Amino acid sequence: MKIAVVGTGYVGLVTGTCFAETGNHVTCVDINEAKIKQMQDGIVPIYEPGLEDMFHRNVNEGRLNFTTSLSEGIEGAKVIFLALPTPPGEDGSADLKYILQVANDLGPLLADYTVIIDKSTVPVGTSELVQTAIAKEAKFPFDVVSNPEFLREGVAVEDFMKPDRVVIGTQSDRAKEMMSKLYAPLVRQGNPIIFMDERSAEMTKYAANAFLATKITFMNEIANLCEKVGANVDDIRRGIGTDSRIGKRFLFAGIGYGGSCFPKDVQALAKTSEENDYQFHILDSVMRVNELQKTKLMPYIQGHFKNDLAGKTIGIWGLAFKPYTDDIREAPALYNIEALLALGCKVRVYDPEAMKNVQDQIGDVVEYSKTPYDAIDGADALLIVTEWPQFRTPDFERMETLLKNKVIFDGRNLYELPQMQELGYTYYSVGRQSVN
Numbered sequence: 462m463k464i465a466v467v468g469t470g471y472v473g474l475v476t477g478t479c480f481a482e483t484g485n486h487v488t489c490v491d492i493n494e495a496k497i498k499q500m501q502d503g504i505v506p507i508y509e510p511g512l513e514d515m516f517h518r519n520v521n522e523g524r525l526n527f528t529t530s531l532s533e534g535i536e537g538a539k540v541i542f543l544a545l546p547t548p549p550g551e552d553g554s555a556d557l558k559y560i561l562q563v564a565n566d567l568g569p570l571l572a573d574y575t576v577i578i579d580k581s582t583v584p585v586g587t588s589e590l591v592q593t594a595i596a597k598e599a600k601f602p603f604d605v606v607s608n609p610e611f612l613r614e615g616v617a618v619e620d621f622m623k624p625d626r627v628v629i630g631t632q633s634d635r636a637k638e639m640m641s642k643l644y645a646p647l648v649r650q651g652n653p654i655i656f657m658d659e660r661s662a663e664m665t666k667y668a669a670n671a672f673l674a675t676k677i678t679f680m681n682e683i684a685n686l687c688e689k690v691g692a693n694v695d696d697i698r699r700g701i702g703t704d705s706r707i708g709k710r711f712l713f714a715g716i717g718y719g720g721s722c723f724p725k726d727v728q729a730l731a732k733t734s735e736e737n738d739y740q741f742h743i744l745d746s747v748m749r750v751n752e753l754q755k756t757k758l759m760p761y762i763q764g765h766f767k768n769d770l771a772g773k774t775i776g777i778w779g780l781a782f783k784p785y786t787d788d789i790r791e792a793p794a795l796y797n798i799e800a801l802l803a804l805g806c807k808v809r810v811y812d813p814e815a816m817k818n819v820q821d822q823i824g825d826v827v828e829y830s831k832t833p834y835d836a837i838d839g840a841d842a843l844l845i846v847t848e849w850p851q852f853r854t855p856d857f858e859r860m861e862t863l864l865k866n867k868v869i870f871d872g873r874n875l876y877e878l879p880q881m882q883e884l885g886y887t888y889y890s891v892g893r894q895s896v897n
């Protein structure tokens with residue numbers, strides 16, 4: 462099938478590449494000329510495990526192309542995916558200007574029956590707005606389908622190729638048939654395509670993200686309480702996660718959730734509630750708790766150094782909002798850097814993938830290190846923010862020779878308490894007792 466994907470960010474690029482991999486001919490359209498040129502030159506603009514090989518294979522075999530021209534990109538396409546940004550507007554609601562702009566542009570360009578698919582995360586009712594915008598100048602029949610995306614950064618290719626489920630919101634039989642054909646190779650494993658109406662599909666995406674953000678936040682609050690009552694949140698996680706009604710995943714306490722989705726989607730759902738005269742109390746709490754959680758180790762850092770942090774050097778391991786990505790959107794590391802700098806600290810950072818993005822965003826207010834060990838050379842303490850695998854089994858003996866003090870503040874609970882005790886570190890983590 463000939464497919465167009467409009468918007469070649471995270472979701473667009475993964476969608477386009479994976480559908481090319483299943484034998485379709487895909488053209489990716491983006492207004493960012495530099496990005497399109499990069500991809501035409503064979504450079505994948507994001508770091509995502511498994512994507513690069515698949516990208517090159519499909520480009521070389523002629524199934525994956527790139528253009529900045531919408532009219533050229535959608536020529537002959539039976540389906541058009543909209544994978545455009547929906548950032549928070551000033552009031553927290555999702556800003557639909559990118560989607561509606563493209564919808565307006567698409568109308569006069571359609572040259573046959575086409576299925577237009579919202580892959581972006583959009584508030585309930587958006588498919589009707591898209592429908593109206595396209596209809597203004599369309600001369601051919603079309604259907605607008607809501608097909609929210611559930612991939613996680615870092616495992617995006619696997620999530621896309623083997624989805625737990627595919628949610629498709631449409632009431633058109635013609636669109637349903639087209640979507641079933643497109644997704645057939647991906648749902649072979651027995652995972653379902655779930656059909657529903659457009660509004661329910663749009664709501665399903667927000668419900669999933671808000672539920673997961675709430676699950677994490679609940680564990681973060683349990684962790685905060687564990688510290689006070691002398692319990693260990695890792696044991697609690699094992700103790701409740703084995704209950705199949707609760708499930709083992711997304712129960713890891715830490716220094717808050719970040720990324721391009723949870724923060725903005727929880728906020729947007731709260732806004733939708735407000736607009737519909739409903740106070741979604743849980744979401745308000747989730748947002749408030751997560752704000753506090755991101756810098757929850759700061760009081761421990763201040764306490765340890767007796768509120769005298771001016772001139773102290775803190776090494777930070779991890780900048781990306783989670784491992785296996787270079788994405789720093791809403792990353793807890795940025796909040797901790799800001800808090801440490803405000804207290805007069807010098808900050809030295811290391812991340813295997815995200816340092817360029819951080820430097821582009823905040824410049825040289827921190828020092829960028831070539832290795833994790835450079836980041837702690839002469840530092841007064843180490844703060845761990847992202848659980849990259851290489852931080853799990855570091856050379857503790859070497860660290861001891863580099864750190865001025867054997868102190869670790871660990872926002873991701875990477876090490877066992879008895880191990881830290883034996884090694885003689887002062888160790889603060891989340892939801893567990895401190896080791897001195």
Ligand SMILES: NC(=O)c1ccc[n+]([C@@H]2O[C@H](COP(=O)([O-])OP(=O)(O)OC[C@H]3O[C@@H](n4cnc5c(N)ncnc54)[C@H](O)[C@@H]3O)[C@@H](O)[C@H]2O)c1
Nearest residue numbers: 468469470471472473491492493544545546547581582610
């Ligand atoms: N990032 C994720 O993990 C993820 C997962 C599921 C859903 N989503 C949702 O998918 C949507 C896209 O997210 P993303 O992270 O891929 O966004 P992104 O910001 O990484 O990329 C969006 C792309 O759209 C392009 N663009 C903007 N206006 C355009 C136009 N008029 N024509 C063509 N291209 C245009 C931008 O240049 C950019 O390359 C959002 O609604 C997001 O909430 C994201």
Ligand SMILES: O=c1ccn([C@@H]2O[C@H](COP(=O)(O)OP(=O)(O)O[C@H]3O[C@H](CO)[C@@H](O)[C@H](O)[C@H]3O)[C@@H](O)[C@H]2O)c(=O)[nH]1
Nearest residue numbers: 610611612613614677711712713715718719720722782783
């Ligand atoms: O037990 C956990 C699991 C995650 N996190 C944090 O939660 C955030 C989000 O993690 P994750 O969900 O793995 O990453 P995303 O790529 O943001 O994916 C989420 O957001 C996407 C965009 O909407 C959805 O498609 C995915 O299904 C949804 O998991 C990160 O800061 C993680 O550190 C925790 O603190 N504890």
